[in-house]
Amino acid sequence: MSRPDTPNLQHNLRFFDRWASSYDHSLFQFWMKKFHVPILHELENKRNLAIVDLSCGTGQLLSSIYQQSGGNVNLSGVDISKEMLKTAKKRLPSSVKLYTADVHSLPFASNTFDYVLTTEAFHHYYDQRQALQEMKRVAKKGGQIIVVDVNFFFFFIHWIFQKFEPGCVKINSKKQMRQLFENAGLTQIVQQRSFLFSIMTKSFKP
Template identity: 30%
Template sequence: MNIRDHQLYKIWNKVPVDYYQTGTKSNILQMAWHHLKINSAKKILKGHQFSKILDAGCASGFMLFKIYQAFPNAKYFGIDVYSKAISYAKKTYPDITFKTAFAHNLPFTNDYFDVILFYETIEHVEDPIKTLKELKRVLKKGGILILAMDSGNWLFRFVWFVWENTKGKIWQEAHLHPFHYTELEEVIKKAKFKIEKKFFTHLGMEITFVLKK
């Protein structure tokens, strides 16, 4: 494990395993942010048929379970390196398969998934290009990778500064790669993904890419 991985483990161990489950009930800002994010994903998925879906960086499975409720006929998988959150997810959402794993070293065969969700995770990984290539490996031809991240615009930077210094102190130093969305687009191209669609949500603070092999 390298130095940055150790840094992230320290951060993860500060995060309650039910952080998203409780935060979206008690904090109106978290509630609004995640509601918009999940609804955006649902709109994309309505236009695609899929039998297997992976959430790479699923934490405790909050978002993946919301997607499962909307589209219950597929097989759902979630991976994350935060083992305590994965243990919580396994107990809380028994109909979904959860594994402790790095996104750059996935325990799945080639061309396995129709859909991969990669939401607000790429900024936390050690090697974004390597990780995207690994996600591409397990994605079926014709499948989609939905990648979302903060846009890095002035409004997000301001909001994140306030959040990190108030309610979100546990996330200080968690962003290994605080991309501007134009930089992220270059990373996507280097990983040889095709950008099928991109759009902004959350008052321009979040950008979503729909990618294909």
């Protein structure tokens, strides 16, 4: 179900379309790239898998996965921002398929991917339960769903983000994130802090 009239989606669209041209050069990249580290670690030595990066932005994580695997992976990227995807297209080999779409309504058949990933974007999703259901739907049985998202130790910092970061909907505590995964019917949930400001939540589709 696409909801193009959702104010938050429109907010995100405008914000990231505007940011796209300078996104890769911004000082924030020091921060952004840290979110990719646990995923690259997870995918080390993995080959011949179907992987989708949701909210792939300018394609930096996809590019790192491609290089790490020597190109032996079937990669797809999705983002709501056409401008972010324009940069991703320039960066990535043509074998990486890119889609302009909302994560709440993905353009894929059920049971398609071995890994469904998203980094530094989950807090922008206007219906996080629905987004997780979609992630589960497109994962294969036994496939993995991995969310790496912002997490600080203090609720107050989350509150500041929610108030001032454009398009931010909700930053979940570690416990809230686990609860969302459990409610989505995902299993073998493992959570791991990476650096001071993010948490990876990994799980399997049963």
